Amino acid sequence: MALKAGIVGLPNVGKSTLFNAVSNSAKAQASNYRFCTIEPNTGLVNVPDARLDKLASLVNPERVVPTQIEIVDIAGLVRGASKGEGLGNKFLANIREVDAIIQVIRCFEDDNILREEGAINPVGDKEIIETELQLKDLESVDKKLQRTEKLAKTDTKAKAELDVLLKCKAHLEQGKNIVTLGLSKEEKVAIADLFLLTDKPVLYVANVDEASMHTGNKYSAALIEAVKNEGNEVIVMTNAVEAQIAEFEDADDKAMFMEEYKMTEPALDRLIHSTYKLLNLSTYFTAGVQEVRAWTIHKGWKAPQAASVIHTDFEKGFIKAEVIGYNDFITLGSEAACREQGKLRIEGKEYVVNDGDVMHFRFNV
Numbered sequence: 001m002a003l004k005a006g007i008v009g010l011p012n013v014g015k016s017t018l019f020n021a022v023s024n025s026a027k028a029q030a031s032n033y034r035f036c037t038i039e040p041n042t043g044l045v046n047v048p049d050a051r052l053d054k055l056a057s058l059v060n061p062e063r064v065v066p067t068q069i070e071i072v073d074i075a076g077l078v079r080g081a082s083k084g085e086g087l088g089n090k091f092l093a094n095i096r097e098v099d100a101i102i103q104v105i106r107c108f109e110d111d112n113i114l115r116e117e118g119a120i121n122p123v124g125d126k127e128i129i130e131t132e133l134q135l136k137d138l139e140s141v142d143k144k145l146q147r148t149e150k151l152a153k154t155d156t157k158a159k160a161e162l163d164v165l166l167k168c169k170a171h172l173e174q175g176k177n178i179v180t181l182g183l184s185k186e187e188k189v190a191i192a193d194l195f196l197l198t199d200k201p202v203l204y205v206a207n208v209d210e211a212s213m214h215t216g217n218k219y220s221a222a223l224i225e226a227v228k229n230e231g232n233e234v235i236v237m238t239n240a241v242e243a244q245i246a247e248f249e250d251a252d253d254k255a256m257f258m259e260e261y262k263m264t265e266p267a268l269d270r271l272i273h274s275t276y277k278l279l280n281l282s283t284y285f286t287a288g289v290q291e292v293r294a295w296t297i298h299k300g301w302k303a304p305q306a307a308s309v310i311h312t313d314f315e316k317g318f319i320k321a322e323v324i325g326y327n328d329f330i331t332l333g334s335e336a337a338c339r340e341q342g343k344l345r346i347e348g349k350e351y352v353v354n355d356g357d358v359m360h361f362r363f364n365v
């Protein structure tokens with residue numbers, strides 16, 4: 001299940017640097033010039049999970065496999081992108097394909113790092129990005145409005161769609177993102193085919209200078225203040241340092257480097273956790289002697305659908321699931337002990353999987 005988060009922001013703000021810090025795979029070029037990135041870089045990211053490590057320490061398997069999400073490093077966006085400025089429409093198409101947005105905002109001063117928008121201004125930068133995305137959405141909504149208006153005269157379904165589209169238009173014209181409009185499930189059907197850019201959950205990375213890594217600075221503070229009412233998260237970190245940490249292959253060297261910066265864990269881990277939450281994901285585990293593994297599902301999925309991420313046959317031939325709650329497993333220490341103590345439950349097709357469940361599927365094909 002490839003769920004993607006896209007890294008978005010103005011040119012030269014530290015997007016590829018962040019990508020290099022999180023991605024396990026190929027490195028992206030990160031340099032001090034605008035549009036250093038053109039083609040999007042895609043990478044898989046392991047999701048750190050202390051519960052997985054704990055389970056593994058009890059089961060002692062041959063391998064431990066974390067779950068992953070996909071991150072895409074997208075070209076920088078400039079003022080006027082919705083009208084084709086810079087890399088304009090091409091990059092907007094890349095954003096359309098992601099499920100959530102990580103918006104990187106420059107919160108560091110450095111005269112050597114080129115910037116076209118004058119003095120450092122995180123709130124202004126956020127507004128430039130969001131305005132471009134909103135303008136592009138407005139264009140998509142307007143186009144569909146024109147088609148729907150005619151149909152709505154004779155067709156009641158089209159009439160209902162028209163109402164939703166008008167609501168979206170008014171909301172965008174007020175400078176607001178569609179994700180905040182609070183459309184019902186039924187209403188959302190009307191815009192599903194548009195894949196609107198502002199209909200995606202967002203979190204912000206305030207990319208601060210090294211010295212402000214733990215404290216933040218006036219720029220990150222201004223950003224936090226500005227998004228306070230939106231309920232979106234701001235993660236304060238120094239992308240350049242995170243990218244350096246990721247480069248260490250030796251664990252001791254890495255620990256020493258982090259100690260120098262008085263870091264207990266990479267800020268990145270927090271970012272990955274928050275992105276996972278932003279994507280509305282949930283984890284269950286399988287715990288066998290060969291492999292202890294974390295699997296990603298959407299919150300609210302039932303057992304057969306959850307089984308499908310292991311293998312589609314598991315869903316087709318689903319009979320039942322043996323389930324142990326995470327805490328029970330940790331408290332009692334083994335599957336056998338849970339079975340003895342009646343903590344292993346047999347669940348059927350309607351069971352909604354809980355975050356942290358340790359599952360074993362019974363199926364036939």
Ligand SMILES: Nc1ncnc2c1ncn2[C@@H]1O[C@H](COP(=O)(O)OP(=O)(O)OP(=O)(O)O)[C@@H](O)[C@H]1O
Nearest residue numbers: 011012013014015016017030031034035036037076
């Ligand atoms: N926190 C930071 N402090 C100082 N310099 C930084 C920081 N983060 C990134 N940089 C530097 O900023 C420059 C631009 O970084 P990067 O290439 O990651 O930007 P980008 O947003 O991907 O740019 P583009 O839009 O051109 O692809 C690099 O020289 C990088 O080392």
Ligand SMILES: [Mg+2]
Nearest residue numbers: 015016036037
């Ligand atoms: Mg880049």
